[in-house]
Amino acid sequence: MIPAEVPERRYAILAEGWFTNRHAKTAHGLIRYGKDEVVAVIDSTLAGRSVLDVMPELERDAPIVGSLEEAPSPTSVLVGLAPAGGRLPEEWMQTLRQAADAGLEIVSGLHQRFAPEFPGGKVWDVREPPRDLPLFSGEGFGVQPKVALTVGTDSAIGKMTATLEIERAAREAGVRSEFVATGQTGIIIAGWGVCVDAVVADFIAGASEQLVLEAADRGADLILVEGQGSLGHPAYSGVTLGLLHGSCPDCLILCVAPQDEEVFAGVPRPAVARAARLYEEVASLVKPAPVVAVSANTRGLDDAGAREFMAAVADETGLPAADPFRGSSGPILEAVLEAPKTRPTRAQP
Amino acid sequence: MIPAEVPERRYAILAEGWFTNRHAKTAHGLIRYGKDEVVAVIDSTLAGRSVLDVMPELERDAPIVGSLEEAPSPTSVLVGLAPAGGRLPEEWMQTLRQAADAGLEIVSGLHQRFAPEFPGGKVWDVREPPRDLPLFSGEGFGVQPKVALTVGTDSAIGKMTATLEIERAAREAGVRSEFVATGQTGIIIAGWGVCVDAVVADFIAGASEQLVLEAADRGADLILVEGQGSLGHPAYSGVTLGLLHGSCPDCLILCVAPQDEEVFAGVPRPAVARAARLYEEVASLVKPAPVVAVSANTRGLDDAGAREFMAAVADETGLPAADPFRGSSGPILEAVLEAPKTRPTRAQP
Numbered sequence: 001m002i003p004a005e006v007p008e009r010r011y012a013i014l015a016e017g018w019f020t021n022r023h024a025k026t027a028h029g030l031i032r033y034g035k036d037e038v039v040a041v042i043d044s045t046l047a048g049r050s051v052l053d054v055m056p057e058l059e060r061d062a063p064i065v066g067s068l069e070e071a072p073s074p075t076s077v078l079v080g081l082a083p084a085g086g087r088l089p090e091e092w093m094q095t096l097r098q099a100a101d102a103g104l105e106i107v108s109g110l111h112q113r114f115a116p117e118f119p120g121g122k123v124w125d126v127r128e129p130p131r132d133l134p135l136f137s138g139e140g141f142g143v144q145p146k147v148a149l150t151v152g153t154d155s156a157i158g159k160m161t162a163t164l165e166i167e168r169a170a171r172e173a174g175v176r177s178e179f180v181a182t183g184q185t186g187i188i189i190a191g192w193g194v195c196v197d198a199v200v201a202d203f204i205a206g207a208s209e210q211l212v213l214e215a216a217d218r219g220a221d222l223i224l225v226e227g228q229g230s231l232g233h234p235a236y237s238g239v240t241l242g243l244l245h246g247s248c249p250d251c252l253i254l255c256v257a258p259q260d261e262e263v264f265a266g267v268p269r270p271a272v273a274r275a276a277r278l279y280e281e282v283a284s285l286v287k288p289a290p291v292v293a294v295s296a297n298t299r300g301l302d303d304a305g306a307r308e309f310m311a312a313v314a315d316e317t318g319l320p321a322a323d324p325f326r327g328s329s330g331p332i333l334e335a336v337l338e339a340p341k342t343r344p345t346r347a348q349p
Numbered sequence: 350m351i352p353a354e355v356p357e358r359r360y361a362i363l364a365e366g367w368f369t370n371r372h373a374k375t376a377h378g379l380i381r382y383g384k385d386e387v388v389a390v391i392d393s394t395l396a397g398r399s400v401l402d403v404m405p406e407l408e409r410d411a412p413i414v415g416s417l418e419e420a421p422s423p424t425s426v427l428v429g430l431a432p433a434g435g436r437l438p439e440e441w442m443q444t445l446r447q448a449a450d451a452g453l454e455i456v457s458g459l460h461q462r463f464a465p466e467f468p469g470g471k472v473w474d475v476r477e478p479p480r481d482l483p484l485f486s487g488e489g490f491g492v493q494p495k496v497a498l499t500v501g502t503d504s505a506i507g508k509m510t511a512t513l514e515i516e517r518a519a520r521e522a523g524v525r526s527e528f529v530a531t532g533q534t535g536i537i538i539a540g541w542g543v544c545v546d547a548v549v550a551d552f553i554a555g556a557s558e559q560l561v562l563e564a565a566d567r568g569a570d571l572i573l574v575e576g577q578g579s580l581g582h583p584a585y586s587g588v589t590l591g592l593l594h595g596s597c598p599d600c601l602i603l604c605v606a607p608q609d610e611e612v613f614a615g616v617p618r619p620a621v622a623r624a625a626r627l628y629e630e631v632a633s634l635v636k637p638a639p640v641v642a643v644s645a646n647t648r649g650l651d652d653a654g655a656r657e658f659m660a661a662v663a664d665e666t667g668l669p670a671a672d673p674f675r676g677s678s679g680p681i682l683e684a685v686l687e688a689p690k691t692r693p694t695r696a697q698p
Contacts, residue, residue: 265487
């Protein structure tokens with residue numbers, strides 16, 4: 001689950017021509033939330049400037065350089081964005097070959113696997129699932145730390161970032177917490193994890209359970225699991241439910257957004273209160289996990305609009321609502337800390 | 350999706366020492382429900398007897414012989430049961446090598462893959478998913494035939510057999526119907542299908558949708574999809590939900606059994622009415638699919654007990670209940686035929 005070849009990474013981020021592209025969210029996530037050092041971003045179109053100069057919201061600075069040679073002693077090169085059409089352009093592959101020849105690790109969250117391209121090199125294909133994953137065993141039912149999982153009314157609604165912000169707030173409050181990454185960007189940020197949508201279907205729950213057991217072994221008192229997909233997304237709901245049951249959460253944080261978008265053509269986002277109730281009901285077939293707070297992604301609203309939306313959501317659900325990107329994760333963290341541990345359904349009093 | 354190497358199979362079933370074992374359900378299913386011919390069962394401990402002599406409930410006869418040489422011109426050898434511990438014993442592998450040398454096809458539903466063992470031979474590893482499965486596209490929303498899916502209060506509760514019996518009843522009633530196989534035994538019976546629990550998690554719904562599109566291409570007016578797992582089974586619920594959304598059913602048949610068993614240690618079977626309501630609610634996040642009938646597996650009950658159980662279930666749910674293994678699939682088929690086609694949630698009036 002944890003690639004051990006490079007214990008302390010120093011990243012050069014390969015971002016030639018696209019560093020400020022919004023699809024470069026793995027690069028941005030690594031800079032803002034990553035535990036590892038970022039020694040440089042490689043993008044010759046911005047060479048000489050700095051990360052905070054170009055994207056102040058990333059909160060951590062690094063030089064932007066024109067080539068790999070100019071990056072100050074990296075251990076690892078991140079490939080964070082696939083161009084439309086799939087395979088990397090030959091120019092990027094040249095940089096990666098140069099990195100491999102220099103003994104650097106290549107880290108990729110793309111669907112394309114790089115290990116076969118660089119035989120003998122250090123390659124971390126983040127989406128590649130571990131071998132010999134077990135089926136769900138039930139061991140997760142007995143885990144000691146409290147487990148909270150983010151779920152959503154849609155996919156791509158900000159579950160990963162909400163989880164990271166709440167985990168950061170927990171650490172700042174002195175709670176021994178652990179972020180459990182279940183997708184490629186989260187894994188690169190955390191340095192460990194499993195892409196639960198990349199495992200064989202029979203093992204979604206088993207992989208999710210193993211992640212929680214691993215987080216418990218790391219000494220956490222509070223485990224915050226990054227959710228995936230949505231219970232009502234026809235393409236990804238299987239992954240969502242396998243993660244919901246497999247990670248054995250004690251409580252849920254429901255991630256919502258104000259836009260009345262469709263989850264999928266013909267399929268609307270469910271109402272917030274209905275989504276909360278359904279997540280709870282489906283979870284409680286196995287183990288109760290009440291929704292204790294709503295994380296509202298209010299990007300695009302002004303302050304007044306955001307306040308209004310959060311008040312409406314709180315009113316609809318009777319739950320605390322906050323936007324961890326705007327202001328504070330406090331009310332959400334408080335609700336999570338107050339939630340009790342739960343036991344499997346049969347064992348309920 | 351359909352291995353084309355052997356268009357009309359004539360099976361020899363390799364069952365040395367275990368033909369009457371209850372775990373040999375792939376062999377039994379192929380004999381009772383299979384579209385392909387079965388020319389012999391190989392089990393030297395029963396040689397000279399016949400299938401109906403030993404297991405009359407299988408409804409189709411074939412000679413039991415002591416060795417592959419005695420089987421009358423098979424095209425294919427089925428390996429239907431894995432011994433405890435995993436790999437096949439050397440004695441069985443010898444028979445398979447002999448079959449491969451004779452140009453016969455080896456058909457296996459085991460987790461172990463046989464293609465690498467017999468390079469150049471004809472091998473159908475039934476659990477091996479097709480390459481290049483697409484993500485869910487929504488094309489299934491527009492499929493013309495009616496689609497019914499079996500779901501259950503538990504895994505291993507008889508969904509496959511119920512689906513096969515209802516499909517047989519439909520054919521006997523003159524309905525152009527197609528059984529959609531989603532697990533290894535069903536696939537060997539039908540001669541095509543995909544093990545939806547063996548695909549990469551992201552593709553559960555896409556694989557399920559492709560199966561329904563394929564069944565529609567085959568000219569069916571009624572598509573009966575074999576369900577997998579259970580919404581409340583912590584190990585398999587992801588596969589269950591991916592199949593529920595991906596196959597775009599218009600209605601559901603809920604499979605139940607009288608035993609008050611646990612789904613998983615600590616996790617009870619849900620009450621029948623609650624399970625029905627939850628399946629409907631989760632389906633309707635994407636596309637409504639009402640539960641229109643209950644298929645009761647009353648094995649182990651006497652006739653009076655079975656009638657009593659079916660009456661209780663019908664009373665609890667307000668739905669027709671029948672045991673397709675005992676008496677008739679008629680009430681279930683009737684309810685399915687009466688159910689309307691449905692459209693995705695946004696498109697509802």
